[in-house]
Amino acid sequence: MSFENLDKTESLSERFQGVVDNLGGLLKAQEDKLRQAIGDLSCDRRTCCVALTALMLAKTAFTPDLLEAGITAGDLIGSLGFGGVDLNAGLDNFDVDGVLAQAEVVENPIASKNNMSGYHSMKVAAEAPLPPHPADQKGIPIANLAEQGANPHPAQADAEKIFGGSGSGDNGHGRINETLDVKNTLPVAEKLPSIDDSGSETIIPASADQLDRDVQNPDGSNDGGDSKNIDGDLGSRENIGTHHIESGHDKTRVDLSGAHEGGQEAVELGSRTGADSVGGKIQDTSGKAGRDLAKNIFNKKS
Amino acid sequence: MIQDIQKINDCVARIYEILEFAPEQIEELKGDLAKAQQAAAAAEMLKNLTQDELKSIDEAAQKSDGEKKAAIEQIVKSRAADKNLKQAAAIAAKKVLDEHIDYLKTQGDEAQKAEIAKILAEM
Numbered sequence: 237m238s239f240e241n242l243d244k245t246e247s248l249s250e251r252f253q254g255v256v257d258n259l260g261g262l263l264k265a266q267e268d269k270l271r272q273a274i275g276d277l278s279c280d281r282r283t284c285c286v287a288l289t290a291l292m293l294a295k296t297a298f299t300p301d302l303l304e305a306g307i308t309a310g311d312l313i314g315s316l317g318f319g320g321v322d323l324n325a326g327l328d329n330f331d332v333d334g335v336l337a338q339a340e341v342v343e344n345p346i347a348s349k350n351n352m353s354g355y356h357s358m359k360v361a362a363e364a365p366l367p368p369h370p371a372d373q374k375g376i377p378i379a380n381l382a383e384q385g386a387n388p389h390p391a392q393a394d395a396e397k398i399f400g401g402s403g404s405g406d407n408g409h410g411r412i413n414e415t416l417d418v419k420n421t422l423p424v425a426e427k428l429p430s431i432d433d434s435g436s437e438t439i440i441p442a443s444a445d446q447l448d449r450d451v452q453n454p455d456g457s458n459d460g461g462d463s464k465n466i467d468g469d470l471g472s473r474e475n476i477g478t479h480h481i482e483s484g485h486d487k488t489r490v491d492l493s494g495a496h497e498g499g500q501e502a503v504e505l506g507s508r509t510g511a512d513s514v515g516g517k518i519q520d521t522s523g524k525a526g527r528d529l530a531k532n533i534f535n536k537k538s
Numbered sequence: 539m540i541q542d543i544q545k546i547n548d549c550v551a552r553i554y555e556i557l558e559f560a561p562e563q564i565e566e567l568k569g570d571l572a573k574a575q576q577a578a579a580a581a582e583m584l585k586n587l588t589q590d591e592l593k594s595i596d597e598a599a600q601k602s603d604g605e606k607k608a609a610i611e612q613i614v615k616s617r618a619a620d621k622n623l624k625q626a627a628a629i630a631a632k633k634v635l636d637e638h639i640d641y642l643k644t645q646g647d648e649a650q651k652a653e654i655a656k657i658l659a660e661m
């Protein structure tokens with residue numbers, strides 16, 4: 237081979253590479269467009285099916301020209317990252333699952349959960365009405381529940397928790413957040429006065445269970461704003477601290493779990509006494525009567 | 539404008555020959571060109587699928603492989619006769635070809651460029 241021919245060979249090689257690069261750039265651009273078209277439909281099994289359908293359509297439209305040129309739809313699928321599949325064998329061998337398995341398609345978690353596609357599951361989720369409120373026995377519109385003195389709808393409460401809103405009912409502004417704050421931020425043990433053997437202070441620590449029940453009942457019973465739980469419940473164990481022993485503003489001050497037996501009994505007695513004495517209506521939310529009685533009983537047992 | 543794709547491919551192959559590419563190189567280039575054209579056509583067709591077609595594939599895919607395959611086949615067959623869709627796909631593929639030809643026009647010496655111009659005039 238002469239030097240002249242050698243130069244020509246090198247030149248041809250460069251030219252060929254140039255053409256290859258040009259075609260590679262064109263292919264990349266078209267693949268980007270195809271990805272964009274696929275992306276517009278979101279990425280789930282449905283999209284892959286559609287994408288493959290489009291490829292089949294393309295094959296149908298151009299067969300046999302493109303196939304004779306050595307291109308297969310499987311090559312294109314492979315280049316798109318969907319895994320390879322030989323579509324030349326025809327529709328009978330069109331294995332979508334095989335392609336999807338290779339493509340490692342991420343299922344929409346909502347769709348998987350509901351056995352639906354992402355498109356339909358999201359559509360259903362968006363259109364689905366809120367579930368009925370537990371307290372909405374009379375068909376009260378959710379928006380009016382707070383005004384009716386009832387707890388907000390769970391979804392409403394969540395929204396208010398997130399966005400810092402508040403109900404507009406008897407309990408006033410910030411009710412929900414205040415309740416959540418009590419549960420989540422106030423260290424119970426730190427706030428609780430310990431039982432004093434001298435009987436000077438008889439405060440009964442509330443159990444966690446008790447605390448949870450109170451916290452989950454932001455109906456205003458602790459501040460007297462709601463009469464829902466007053467009648468009939470006054471003497472119950474659940475309402476001892478909130479209504480009678482403490483001022484009624486801070487539920488975390490009441491914890492029955494670590495209660496001294498005598499003190500607890502005294503508190504219960506005091507609560508009932510206080511309730512009975514006022515005909516079932518709370519008049520003295522300070523719980524002074526209960527505390528006095530508790531002191532007496534506690535001192536006696538000591 | 540729908541052109542004879544086979545004729546176009548033949549013309550492109552002749553241009554490659556004028557540029558003195560080897561037969562195996564020509565086959566490789568034709569394959570790459572076809573890939574780009576098919577991607578363009580597929581994207582065009584994807585954009586033209588109706589919501590009903592999308593829904594039918596989606597619903598069938600949730601039932602069974604057989605129904606899924608049947609739904610796809612049905613769409614493919616129905617769309618295979620869709621001249622408008624074919625035309626849209628062909629135009630998209632033609633754009634790719636035109637861009638590639640514009641590049642090929644810049645290749646080769648003056649004599650080769652003249653030969654390429656003659657071939658392009660046939661297209």
